[in-house]
Amino acid sequence: MKKLSLLFFLFVSSVLLFAQEIDEIKLRTHIRILANDSLQGRGTGTEGEKMAAAYIESEFKKLKLKTVGKSYQQAFSFKSEAQEEAGTGYNVIAYLDNKAKSTIIIGAHYDHLGLGHQSGSLEANSKGMIYNGADDNASGVSGLLELARYYSTNKVKEKNNFLFICFSGEELGLIGSKYFTENPLIDLSTVNYMINMDMIGRLDEQSKMLMVHGTGTSPVWETLIKGLENEQVKIRTDSSGVGPSDHTSFYLKNIPVLHFFTGSHSDYHKPSDDWDKINYSGQVEVLKVITQVIDNLDNEPKLAFLPTKTRPMTNRAAFRVTLGIMPSYSNDGGVKVDGVTEGRPGQLAGIQTGDVIVQMGDLPINDIQDYMGALGKFDKGQTVEVKLKRAEKIISLLVTF
Numbered sequence: 001m002k003k004l005s006l007l008f009f010l011f012v013s014s015v016l017l018f019a020q021e022i023d024e025i026k027l028r029t030h031i032r033i034l035a036n037d038s039l040q041g042r043g044t045g046t047e048g049e050k051m052a053a054a055y056i057e058s059e060f061k062k063l064k065l066k067t068v069g070k071s072y073q074q075a076f077s078f079k080s081e082a083q084e085e086a087g088t089g090y091n092v093i094a095y096l097d098n099k100a101k102s103t104i105i106i107g108a109h110y111d112h113l114g115l116g117h118q119s120g121s122l123e124a125n126s127k128g129m130i131y132n133g134a135d136d137n138a139s140g141v142s143g144l145l146e147l148a149r150y151y152s153t154n155k156v157k158e159k160n161n162f163l164f165i166c167f168s169g170e171e172l173g174l175i176g177s178k179y180f181t182e183n184p185l186i187d188l189s190t191v192n193y194m195i196n197m198d199m200i201g202r203l204d205e206q207s208k209m210l211m212v213h214g215t216g217t218s219p220v221w222e223t224l225i226k227g228l229e230n231e232q233v234k235i236r237t238d239s240s241g242v243g244p245s246d247h248t249s250f251y252l253k254n255i256p257v258l259h260f261f262t263g264s265h266s267d268y269h270k271p272s273d274d275w276d277k278i279n280y281s282g283q284v285e286v287l288k289v290i291t292q293v294i295d296n297l298d299n300e301p302k303l304a305f306l307p308t309k310t311r312p313m314t315n316r317a318a319f320r321v322t323l324g325i326m327p328s329y330s331n332d333g334g335v336k337v338d339g340v341t342e343g344r345p346g347q348l349a350g351i352q353t354g355d356v357i358v359q360m361g362d363l364p365i366n367d368i369q370d371y372m373g374a375l376g377k378f379d380k381g382q383t384v385e386v387k388l389k390r391a392e393k394i395i396s397l398l399v400t401f
């Protein structure tokens with residue numbers, strides 16, 4: 001009888017352990033579907049994005065997650081530069097009810113640039129080409145779906161509920177997440193914290209660097225996050241709760257946030273951001289870090305919120321000009337250029353990969369927020385002096401937008 005009991009215990013333990021694994025195959029499947037040409041880049045309000053929403057909803061239904069309204073989808077109106085009339089976007093939302101007092105929100109945007117007609121493209125003369133957005137942000141959505149499976153099949157329930165939100169309209173200026181926080185489907189005062197995954201699919205195999213933004217929004221974050229570094233993942237933190245992604249909308253409602261991001265790359269906002277370039281094993285490691293964050297805080301009280309020193313974030317849709325560069329989101333003391341698009345103003349002026357932009361016109365550039373703010377102040381056809389650091393030397397270039 002004792003042997004049978006032991007065998008039963010080992011069997012149950014193995015089942016529980018198996019349920020706790022992050023499944024790389026599922027991640028790959030989700031991304032291949034969401035970044036398929038048939039979805040035509042998931043532009044906000046397009047038929048392709050509606051197909052993506054239907055797929056996400058079907059996955060929520062498979063996991064038997066609940067709705068928090070009449071359906072899994074929350075509609076909102078939007079208007080973009082490419083449209084004369086207002087369109088409709090849809091946040092896709094599901095709830096895991098653990099009968100707890102507080103809720104963790106896990107979010108990721110599922111829209112992208114469609115066929116390149118809306119602003120944001122870093123590829124010259126590519127309108128009509130499909131921007132599949134495998135990393136931006138099919139990777140985040142696949143991570144969300146995998147975490148939804150991970151926690152909904154967990155036999156030992158956490159002491160928080162989970163709200164899983166796939167946002168639309170992020171590329172147009174965080175429209176979907178802003179709409180949700182202004183029209184929440186749960187009481188926001190019960191939200192413990194919000195985790196945002198935006199571009200988590202390209203963990204560099206050499207540096208293994210994972211950026212985690214928002215660590216100043218609660219007293220617990222910095223020490224906890226830094227303690228999760230390991231041989232597979234090195235972590236760089238940033239305290240600000242404001243950044244160019246959907247966690248910002250929740251920070252502005254006094255909710256602690258974290259944004260996980262594996263960095264920019266040469267395929268960012270280009271038609272070449274495809275499923276076969278994703279580092280799937282690296283994505284598994286990122287999700288392991290996220291589960292460790294959640295598990296380590298499960299027995300802790302509801303997190304305290306801290307405001308961080310930030311400046312208002314420039315709306316992406318407000319940019320009138322572009323340099324045509326791929327900026328690093330993790331550099332201090334300027335904005336490092338991770339890539340340059342041929343034929344765009346930056347390349348024509350002589351900006352090179354590896355340069356660090358420190359001034360545009362009369363505006364000092366200390367970080368990505370300064371850079372985005374500067375872009376909103378210049379007009380097409382305007383020529384400005386751009387100062388940058390190259391091999392420890394400061395050089396000046398004239399850029400015509």
